[in-house]
Amino acid sequence: MYKYIIKRLLALIPVVLGVILLIFIIMSLTPGDPARIVLGNMASEEAIEEFREAQGLNDPLLVRYSKYVLEMFKGSLGSSYRTGHSVLSELLARFPATMQLATASILFALIFSVPIGAISALKQNSVFDNVGMIVSLIGIAMPAFWLALLLIITFSLNLRWFPSSGAGSWEYLVLPTIANGVSCFANIARITRSSMLEVIRQDYIRTARAKGVSKRDVTIKHAIRNCWIPIITIAGLQFGTMLGGTVIIENVFGWPGVGDFLLKSITSKDTPCVLGAIVLFTIVFSVVNLAVDIIYAYVDPRVKAQYK
Amino acid sequence: MKNNVSNSTKYQATPEELAILKKYKKRSWFNETWRGLRKNKGAILGLIIIAILILIVIFADMIYSYENIVIMPDYSIALQGPSSSHPLGTDEFGRDVLARILHGARLSLRIAIASTAISLSIGGIVGAYAGYIGGWFDTVLMRVMDIFLAVPNMLLALAIVAALGPNMFNLIIAIAISDIPRFARILRSSVLSIKDTEFVEASKAAGAGTSTIVFREVIPNCLAQIIVQASIVMAYAIIIAASLSFIGLGVQPPAPEWGAMLSSGREYMRNHNYLVLFPGLAIVITVIAFNMLGDGLRDALDPRLKK
């Protein structure tokens, strides 16, 4: 099992390198001179040229890429065009805030969505089920940032229960978590429901009932254990979507995380920062996907057998 | 009447059996799908909403002229709440919100359809060939797809739009590119599942080239899955387009994209929350419609396979 984990971690490296190359290529498609974009129209030709030399912008793409990767293995992600600070230190400073929000959101989603999805399946076509499914449909369709605005209007501006921006004590975390987590909640509730509906029709559930296991226990002890795989799969994917969404949510709530940093860097054309942030998100997402695969093995012994 | 089980293998079907067989043959694929869809109330609702949207797209210009109403400012009536002359109010430039939302539908649908069509074509072809040809070609292509998929979805589109410059065309390209891996995967797995079946072998024996086989035999078989995924992807495209426009990296003002409207409305939301309410509702309704249609299609097309 450990061999498998190590193998997967090593396999991450080419993927990350590939992503860096991809982003490099994308960034190079920018029309115009990056130096001029950063320094502005007023800057002199010498200043532009100096900047270009300092940042290695005169080298061809593959050379720049290789230099970047080498620097990365040495532990540096370059420095911000704007502030000159080390990109790595900026990212590390903001990383905990983003992870805090992402973790809170997914926990919030999981804690409510799994039971609701399961109960909806057991009481198929009941009022609970129909209402639950309608709410989920709406939850999936709502853009997180719109929900964020609505939450701010209702709970910050009108009711004054929660602050609308910034970070600090737990009250600051509530609204961003809900805004971020509702779409995730809706998706997981739906997959839990459909997974449970399928599992309940399986023969081994009938066997359990024939053994004398009560309806309640059948659900808790037999059914749910077989639902986890699709649920965890979706949860992993949703985590990725949330990571992407932090760019906007952190902006709306003034949450000082990596997403907010990325957005600011994009607007100011600060390429090393943009690159660093996207790479960081990619690594986090990939590690999460690996975690999902490992959890599969614990949940389903058939999968575990494959990993050996 | 005795049953003759003779040396020949022909089975003499009784009249009852023939009648039953005839009943099932009449239902063609399309008929069955339509019947299944009709049963699903949500899907029908989705279909109706999309039909309305398409009508709006076609007729929006006649209801509200783009030049005069949608983008022309009139500060004298700025920031008015919903009233009889302006059912959804006016924005900070005095423009009628309802007019902007109706025109915004054109933008959203255009973006959704264009980006989905592009990613479906490119992704589908890439995936189908990869699956069919196999070998290193397949491996390389799939590694590349993995790299694309390793980046959280919206960030990829974000990076592309940021690099190319924010406008609608680049937005479409960005969203299309970020959805290519999904369609590539679907087509590839469909191809793999029927690659070694008999009718493909028969085609090969008849001398059909790779491309012919891919297009004639393989792709029509995955049509069901493609259609379902397409509707889901279109729904998602609308959300991404709105999200990117919200942060200024999508469709630029004064175009009435729903996300962009939310962005400018944000400043005034304290006292004019209708500016934030209605464009958002438009997004939600449209996305729900596509999702319900996609769900309905999935349910209608799947059981058919099981039968």
Add this chain to the structure above:
Amino acid sequence: MEHEISELKVENLVVRYDTEDSIVHAVNDVSFEVPKSITMGLVGETGAGKTTTALAIMRLLPDPPAKMISGKIMFNGEDINSYSEVKMDATRGQEISMVFQDPMSSLNPVMTVGDQIAEVIMLHQNKSKKEAALGAEEMLRMVGISSDRANEYPHQFSGGMKQRVMIAIALACNPKILIADEPTTALDVTIQAQVLSVMKDIKKKYDTAMILITHDLGVVADICDTVAIMYAGRIIEFGTIEEIFDDYKHPYTKGLFGSLPNLERRNEKLKPIKGIMPDPSDLPAGCHFHPRCEYASEICKTMVPERIYFSKTHYVECLGYKKGSGVEIKGGDIK
């Protein structure tokens, strides 16, 4: 045969499936008794209503769309339909057990085999986890599986072994009645023999009353004491194994035996019964078998046959044996 006290008595069972497309009359007035230590074979083609009958006895009918319309299921002098949910849960697995048809999917894939057997022990007997685990190992040995394998998962077992695990689960609490629904159908012939031999041992050892659902007359001959032939939701012939095998009466039974390959008469053609099982949502009027019956006459199309007894234990539902019905079956001579 001595009159034994019956473990299970089913009286006038009627079960219907109400789906959105149609109403399926799965079981149409079925009655039988199973005394202690007797094995009753419930024979019929697919769709005859055998599994539905078994599920009705276990009160495991999928409800919707299945509905038990009427009938009594007497066990221990009480109608189990009157049991509360809790009492029924306590009865299943302990007093009445069932082994299902398809062993491949009948075991929970994420639980060890030992745990699944131990579960039924812990449910009904006041044993600790350890004791239950030991009991599970003993059950495994009894069905011929090494007890070392108790910690393995279902996917690590073959079909035949899984079926034996199912039997172990069903018998762990020594039930009075065991219902086995085509326990050997999904297995190949050699494994079939093994499973049947296990069941025979159990029968001898514990005096369990058994209902063996099958469409295989060879299995019936091997292990059953009485036989109920089921067609379109009714028992159309019932008797001891000698009575049915040596002296069957119903034209359908004749058809079942006639379609068996016979080594001694190799050159004769197989005689399958013409036609197909009727659609249970659209049953023929009168005698349900009349469209396929070579002896059918006008009266069979409208009149439902009643039971005609040939002995205390042997009856048939066929107008051909009813005096004055006008149906010609040269009395007792349909061979």
